[in-house]
Amino acid sequence: MKTWIQTAAVSMSALCLAAPTLADELTVYTALEEEEIAAYIEAAQAAMPDTEINVLRLSTGKLGARLLAEAGNPQADVIWGWAASAMMDPQILEMLEPYAAKGADVLPDTFRGADGKWFAPIGYMGAFCVNTARLEEKGLPMPKSWADLENPAFKDEVLMPDPNSSGTGYLHVNAVLQSMGEEAGWAQLEAVDPNMAQYTSSGSKPCKSARVGEYTVGISLAFTAMQSIEEGYPLAMVFPEGGVGYELEASGLMASSDNMEGAKAFLDWTMSDEAIGLYQKYKALITIPGVDASEAAEKAGLPADISTVLADVDFVKAATQQTAVKEQWKEKFGR
């Protein structure tokens, strides 16, 4: 038995050998999508050859939980491409240090934190994922707006994420409330509630369920819709009339970073021409003035002037009233 214990002890201590920490290592936490991360990091690493860039990718919600849990001794140097409404949480802002990344000054005020703690050159949009095969099978009309989803024929055919669990859920609820006005907005949500088969905890799940034909309409993300269409699913991406919700992907500098120089260089890179060139390949939503509509946006069937499909969203208001809105939502629609 002694030898067992010894063997176990030896193998455990072998496991304990942590990787040696290089002087110039940079830890980046992000919620961007895998494919784009790979492309950006390849370019950034080439531009910063002396820094080893380590990336941890988690979904928006899980990344938030991780950041808060680590708050006593933060491990990240940079938060990169994370939902601005999450970034504006006072618990998170407390961990950030103001930094004016080179080139970020071209961004309009709405896409930068007033305190200089975050900036967002890119973003993502919500969308309806409509399964055309199921739509045809059920003989349903193509929905073009939130109001179209009130049609009783859509009973139990629509899914949307729960705003209390999912940032995407809040993105949609907030867009409806801000673009239609509080009263009309709540009335709209109430009118579609009877048709909602489920409120899911994940933002991409409604689209994934719709694409395999479990449901007809998934209120979800444009990214998942585009990716599904590319894979060949019988899916149409619909931006509801009256404006679809969107979210900014913000970046900021962690005040606790022990590699400030590397962190700042990386943030500068995210505003470089090279980075912008890559955004045009991957992002449907770029907030940098004068940057042309991207390939990705064209593929998504977006008009040249993207502002025509986006809801008019006030991000500061969205962030400050989110607790109240989520609570009210839970009271009205919690199941």
Place this chain on the structure above:
Amino acid sequence: MMNTAASSPRRQFDADRLLTLACVGLPLLGLILFFAYPMAIVFLRSITVGDSYGIENYTTVLGSSGFWRATRHSLVMGGATTALSVFLGFIIAHALYRCAFRGKWLIRAIIVLPLLAPSLVQALGLIFLLGRNGVISRALGVEIEIYGFWGLLIANTLYALPQAVMIIGAALVLLDARTYEAAEVMGAQPWRQFRDLTLPAARFGILNAAFVCFTITITDFGNAAVIGGDYSVLATEIYSQVVGQRNFNMGAVVGIMLLLPTVISYAIERQAIKRQQAAQTTGQVPFRPSFSPLRDISMAFVSALICAGIVAVIAIVVYASFVKLWPYNMGLSFKHYDITLAGGYGSLWMTIVISLAAAAGGTIAVFLLGLGLRRLPQALAQPIQILAAMPAAVPGMVLGLAYILTFNSTATPLYLLYGTAALIAIVNFYHYHTQGFLTVATGFRQLPPALEEAAGSLGAGLGRTARDIVAPFIAPMLVSVFFFLFMRSMVTLSAVVFLTTPNLSVAAVTIMRLDDAGLTSQAAAFSTCVMAVVCTAVLFMKLILLLMNRRSGSRETN
């Protein structure tokens, strides 16, 4: 205490006490450092209000209607899953250990499949099979409404069943054949034998299994999120508070509240067991069932039916991983196996190393604890037993976050563990501590104390008794605990997802990242690879065990 024989020299006695102390002390230290301490920190968070402490968080949670709805749902779901899993689990365990028919190895192999399947596989499998656009719905031409109570019940039962079989099996495998022979001679009918001999003897195992099934059901988030539809449970509440609203302290409150029903049900179970007299005698003769057509054929049939269900759920996902575009283009291809994103196949090897470490370390720890607890007075053993049975009551997400709060603090030297593979192995073990401990405890329950006493009076110290008497007796349970820990460590996600670093990832996290990226088919393909690796590893280890058995068997008269 066992060494009351006058012939024991004093030094032997002291060495024994020291060994007992080490047996209990080392695993107990582990439980305190890696379970009690992190949970104490979670408790502190649950009573943190602003910069001071108070119970406001609790009153807020208790005052919300959503909490009570979720509690009601959780209790109903926990009860239903427990009843179903223990019932089916008993049938299968009974078929495996108390009946005579061919092909048991197949049932034994299939029944553990849900343990080694990543949670994504079970979720996808159920939806592909029973979903509104699933195979069965399309074949029947009616849409089955799987999302909600029934879907969740099936999913939870699939996951709980193998654990119920493992624990109940530990109680049935060691029943004494001579009692049955005596009953036979006295003319007791088979039903009477079952009611008066098998059931009472299995009671400890059944109660332990019920406790485990109930606890893992009320803490599970994965199934509820995927197939529970709008059937909100307490684990969904925690997720919504912590991940959805970054409201840590509220999540901690629900996490702490989840411990309550678990502690209560464990206390009830202990009371129930106390009333049962342990009547084990020495010199057991292993039971060798003879063929009895009515009993054996019906038992085998039910077991096979359940196994067919399990195979169907997993096989359909494996098949779908080769399908071009499920369910719209059923052509076959290998394209989903070309995985380049999310770290590709790189995490597989590390996961195997971590899982072996968790399984080996964990099996030794629960064995030592079980052994040591037998020699402690009840008053001391009882609280340790409760602590050892508690980890299952903590949802993986809560445990993972508790580990960050605890080990990412430079205040203690434990900080050295943060970001290492060792910490992942440790969290995997403690996450499944309850199941391992209760399986071994159920096994120990069948071990006649007289056997140890006899060894003691012949001058064998605890070390020798453990090696020569206890270990061989308990070996089948240790083997199942080892494989259980290995399989779960290979695929468990909820706690580990918070402990990976940019340089250290595990297979379950890769699967999650692929699915997050919308590449569900690739995630299924990667899951298939993980399952193949686990099966190969388990078969390989079984082969080694078989060879070892043969060698030692040839020395003994059998």
